[in-house]
Amino acid sequence: MDDVERAAITRLVYRRLTDPGFRDRLTAKASDGTRPIVVVLPGDSLERLLADVERLGGAANVVLPVLNGVVVIAMAASANSDAIDPGVAQLTSDCTVGLFFARLRIDGDEAAYRFVMERPDHRRDAGSAEMVALTS
Amino acid sequence: MGITPPVGPGWSPPPPEECVESDSYTLFLTDADPPVERVKIRLTNGLPGMELVDFALVHETYYKRQWRTVAVADSSHDNEVHVHQYGRKTDRRIGKPDHICPIGRVADVTAGYDLAYDRVVSDWSTNRRRWHDG
Numbered sequence: 001m002d003d004v005e006r007a008a009i010t011r012l013v014y015r016r017l018t019d020p021g022f023r024d025r026l027t028a029k030a031s032d033g034t035r036p037i038v039v040v041l042p043g044d045s046l047e048r049l050l051a052d053v054e055r056l057g058g059a060a061n062v063v064l065p066v067l068n069g070v071v072v073i074a075m076a077a078s079a080n081s082d083a084i085d086p087g088v089a090q091l092t093s094d095c096t097v098g099l100f101f102a103r104l105r106i107d108g109d110e111a112a113y114r115f116v117m118e119r120p121d122h123r124r125d126a127g128s129a130e131m132v133a134l135t136s
Numbered sequence: 137m138g139i140t141p142p143v144g145p146g147w148s149p150p151p152p153e154e155c156v157e158s159d160s161y162t163l164f165l166t167d168a169d170p171p172v173e174r175v176k177i178r179l180t181n182g183l184p185g186m187e188l189v190d191f192a193l194v195h196e197t198y199y200k201r202q203w204r205t206v207a208v209a210d211s212s213h214d215n216e217v218h219v220h221q222y223g224r225k226t227d228r229r230i231g232k233p234d235h236i237c238p239i240g241r242v243a244d245v246t247a248g249y250d251l252a253y254d255r256v257v258s259d260w261s262t263n264r265r266r267w268h269d270g
Contacts, residue, residue, distance in 0.1 A: 010163065014253055018188045018246060020181055023158055034160045034176065055169045056162075 002041055009039045009070065013063050028074035030057025039063045042098030049097055050115060053077040064101055073104065090114045147215060147239055149180065149190040156181045165195075165260050172198040173264065175257055179249075188246045193256045197264055199224070206260075206267040209252035215239050217248030219255050221263065223270025230270045 016022040026035050036056040040049055042064065053060045054077050062073040091103070093115040104111055149155070158179040165173035173195070180190035192210040196203040204227065208220045218233035236255060237248045256263070 011253060015250065017161060017177060018179060018249060020156060020186055026161065034162045036162045036164065055171060056164065
């Protein structure tokens, strides 16, 4: 079911790309100059999303379905947490994208976090992400 | 000031100065790490109405440390939307373009863009196999 929903949203985003107004909302740009698009569902793992953003070049336009459409979150992620202001909020990344989105709505349109990941080998690693746009 | 592209046979995209071209947007087709299959999308809208007047979808596969072109759907010539298949051995187009739909008016470009999704994004694994054998 998740795959069907993800495919339907991907196709919706594909169609909406024809609208320059929608394209303007996809502000995240990867290191190669392209603008990656990642479709997520509320139940997806945030840790998995952060890994995806990193593997796609460090930034991605994350599309999440909400009640009456989709929201786009421009995310940047890096394994180098030293670049992030140490005063930013620290979140555990073993939550869902839906919970993360709820936190973003509280914190406002621009937010930066330090994430703590619990890896299978018990090595704790840190990452970061910044939401730079929230549109519906 | 630009005008809406004319309707009828012989339709072609308006000149570049009457268009707005998009950045390149990328959809990734698998969860592989690092990514190995992607579709890059570029679109052009005509001024002043911002209708879609041109597009290109490029399916690329990461093979032997290089992004290689597998298939390209575009609306740029011959008054039609079509798909070009590429071959692994030559990195060139193989066979004749696969017709998707004719373009007789500007709305056909949007219809062709929608149909191209099925041929390039939905059918990516078929295109990938054809590329590998080509």
